[in-house]
Amino acid sequence: MRFLVLGGTAWLGGQVATAALARGHEVSCLARGTSGSPPDGAALVRADRDDAEAYDLVGRTDWDVVVDVARQPGHVRRATEALHDRCGRYVFVSSLNVYADHATPGADESAALLPPLGGDVMENMETYGEAKVACEQHVLGAFGQDRVLVARAGLIGGPGDVSGRTGYWPLRLARPASGDGQVLVPDIGDHATQVLDVRDLAAWLVDAGASGTAGAFNATGETVPFAAHLDAARTVADHHGALVTAPEDWLTEHDVQPWMGPRSLPLWLPEPEYAGFADRDNSAARAAGLTLRPLEETLADVLEWELAEGADRSRGAGLTRAEEGELLEDYAQEQPRDPRRRSTAP
Ligand SMILES: NC(=O)c1ccc[n+]([C@@H]2O[C@H](COP(=O)([O-])OP(=O)(O)OC[C@H]3O[C@@H](n4cnc5c(N)ncnc54)[C@H](OP(=O)(O)O)[C@@H]3O)[C@@H](O)[C@H]2O)c1
Known part of the structure; x- marks a missing residue:
């Protein structure tokens, strides 16, 4: 054609x-x-x-x-x-x-x-x-x-993601800012994430276009809780340090932005206003042939791409290593004063 x-x-x-x-x-x-x-x-x-x-x-x-x-x-x-x-x-x-x-x-x-x-x-x-x-x-x-x-x-991910959103977690987990391997994460383990591999989307657009599929479709990845997304990222990054889980209000107070941009933590979407943003029904697209590869494969490939591009380059999303190091120090100092704030070992 x-x-x-x-x-x-x-x-x-x-x-x-x-x-x-x-x-x-x-x-x-x-x-x-x-x-x-x-x-x-x-x-x-x-x-x-x-x-x-x-x-x-x-x-x-x-x-x-x-x-x-x-x-x-x-x-x-x-x-x-x-x-x-x-x-x-x-x-x-x-x-x-x-x-x-x-x-x-x-x-x-x-x-x-x-x-x-x-x-x-x-x-x-x-x-x-x-x-x-x-x-x-x-x-x-x-x-x-x-x-x-x-x-x-929905959020498109995988190698070539210059927005930096889908590469951030595997990259940070592979290259922690802290010498002991701690990584700062938002306390949103049950929030939904959906990452659609760019190659899966492209293949579907071509095949569905060629076969004459018509209609409007939500094209998204599998709905995966943030905690499970992090688990997958830790696996591909071979991360064994602690995840330092900071509450959303603490992050906001320290000028950390959700989702994207400078000084942000990707995949963090505030709830309740964005509770459905990464939890859209994709069943129509899947019935129409959208095939999703395992999340681990997308994360492994985007990690390889991130490392090839340069782990310390300026990125479109996430914390720099310096920002994360400072935030981890602040968090550790403030934590004893507030018992609700905690670090979790893996
Ligand atoms: N990233 C995500 O997570 C996400 C999520 C939802 C939807 N999307 C959608 O996914 C798509 C991403 O597409 P992409 O990555 O291929 O493209 P892109 O980064 O949006 O680039 C736009 C493309 O259009 C061309 N273009 C821009 N202005 C032009 C002009 N004045 N004349 C001719 N060509 C022009 C650019 O080529 P030249 O600069 O060479 O002209 C480029 O090939 C977009 O539709 C975006 O809205 C993205």
Whole structure:
């Protein structure tokens, strides 16, 4: 089949192109080329999706499947207008951020969405969810429900995760900041996590796109309690030190952020407001062929990638070793004054 990836020079899009090539499909990627190159074997069509004529070249060809990773409604609007009669099916990579509520565990695709962003341009990530809703609506409006697969992805992980979220725990456990192997963790052992391996998502997008699967699907990893996620990370990191379990309020008081960004602890999502964010129902996608590899495999591979990239480089999420060392010292000093605060040996 002929695949057109709108993107393909960054992480997920590159994996989609790789998966399509591995299945013998012909692949072209449309991008500026500023994020990187598409995988060997895929053609690069250089274009800027901000330009009205971006799709002139690809609009002269017939495509079986288009896979789009855009965040900007204008990019999707112009693409769908240019390609709706040139392309069989449109696979749009959306996000769980389209949902209005993240507090309800187990919610499926019927949950209410945010209102769509008006206009073509998402000015900042504050309106990422609304922008993705607008993108979904452009695709459905141009192609109709029977020719569209919308994959609402949860946290994507594995080798190449430049956000740093899925590599943090195996990396930190493999390279503790403290000489005695202690690692600071949030006291959220029963909070849900869902990590979807980028390769599993890419394979499913290609296969479901090729087979004509239509509809909106939550594309997420297995729901795993944070404590079990840490166990898996400790196994692949061969960690035998103590986990120093700090309450959420203590972390907040010490300027540690949940989820991502500088001075953060990844996979920590405050409850009750985010109790459902990493606990979405993915049964429809699994029934439609989404296959999940074991979490240990994803964590082992992202650890290998993190170590190759450099354990002490600047990262998109987590604590630096210096920050974690200071926090561990503070915690140890304050702990005797508050018996509720504890360290747990493995
Ligand atoms: N990471 C997560 O956990 C997560 C969770 C849920 C959903 N998602 C979704 O997963 C997808 C991630 O995709 P990704 O990793 O492949 O891509 P990405 O990092 O979002 O990169 C965007 C791609 O689009 C291209 N692009 C951006 N602006 C462009 C422009 N003006 N003209 C032409 N091309 C442009 C970029 O290529 P050039 O820069 O070379 O042009 C790149 O290939 C996104 O849809 C994201 O919303 C991610």
